[in-house]
Amino acid sequence: MSADRVATGIEGFDDLIDGGIPKGSLILLAGDAGSGKTIFAAQYLYYGLAKLGEPGIYVSLAEDRGTFLKNMKTMGMDFESLEKEGKFRFLDHATVTEKGVSEILASLLEEIASLKAKRLVIDSFTALAQAFKEPIDTRIVAHTILGKMVRQAGCTTLLVTEKKRGEERIGMGIEEFVADGIILLILSTEKGYLERRLQILKMRGTKTSKEGRRYDINETGIAI
Numbered sequence: 442m443s444a445d446r447v448a449t450g451i452e453g454f455d456d457l458i459d460g461g462i463p464k465g466s467l468i469l470l471a472g473d474a475g476s477g478k479t480i481f482a483a484q485y486l487y488y489g490l491a492k493l494g495e496p497g498i499y500v501s502l503a504e505d506r507g508t509f510l511k512n513m514k515t516m517g518m519d520f521e522s523l524e525k526e527g528k529f530r531f532l533d534h535a536t537v538t539e540k541g542v543s544e545i546l547a548s549l550l551e552e553i554a555s556l557k558a559k560r561l562v563i564d565s566f567t568a569l570a571q572a573f574k575e576p577i578d579t580r581i582v583a584h585t586i587l588g589k590m591v592r593q594a595g596c597t598t599l600l601v602t603e604k605k606r607g608e609e610r611i612g613m614g615i616e617e618f619v620a621d622g623i624i625l626l627i628l629s630t631e632k633g634y635l636e637r638r639l640q641i642l643k644m645r646g647t648k649t650s651k652e653g654r655r656y657d658i659n660e661t662g663i664a665i
Contacts, residue, residue, distance in 0.1 A: 446462065448488065450489075451484050451663055453654075454665050457641060458641065463645050467619065467620050467621050468599050468623070468644075469602060469623045469624070471625050472603075476627065477656075479564060481599075482499075482562040483520075487513070487520065489559060490523050491518075496557055498596075502534050502563070502564065516662050518662075528556075530556055530558075542569065542582065546587070558594075559596060562599045583619050624639065624641055624642075625639070625641075637658070
């Protein structure tokens with residue numbers, strides 16, 4: 442793997458993107474409910490922590506710490522042990538208000554510097570955006586704060602967002618213009634069976650195929 446690439450460790454995925462995500466980039470991970478966004482993001486973070494010794498942070502704006510740790514441990518990802526070793530931090534912001542967004546982002550920058558984090562997951566931008574009354578404020582956070590913030594911090598970041606089934610727009614329609622790459626997880630029903638497909642809509646500096654690839658969620662996570 443090239444030094445300017447960050448491996449996700451997700452079976453069959455890194456081969457699709459020249460060995461990994463471009464280092465220091467902001468990648469949008471989009472999909473509808475049940476598509477496996479949280480699992481994908483957790484695997485990316487855990488691989489860096491457990492296999493490569495890269496400190497990481499998971500910012501949750503939807504799920505509480507206890508639920509996350511419990512669910513991921515059933516898939517063999519023991520984040521709690523890594524947390525005790527000082528390599529991992531879970532920032533629980535399940536309740537977020539418009540006034541509190543600036544505080545969350547400021548504390549996140551402090552945590553990144555303190556931990557010397559290399560990997561970051563923000564789950565989800567949809568929850569963050571819902572804290573604002575005016576769309577313009579969401580754009581400001583996405584463009585001038587979030588986009589610049591993660592790049593200056595040097596973290597390779599997965600920004601999770603919702604994509605409602607049947608809609609072309611991803612999330613608020615803002616995130617995709619800020620991101621260096623877009624990974625789309627699609628959940629559909631074919632002949633009465635659930636089918637999961639992954640598409641890489643864009644990835645900076647990477648030759649990719651936009652053809653959908655099937656993926657499964659098993660006892661150890663996602664596999665392409």
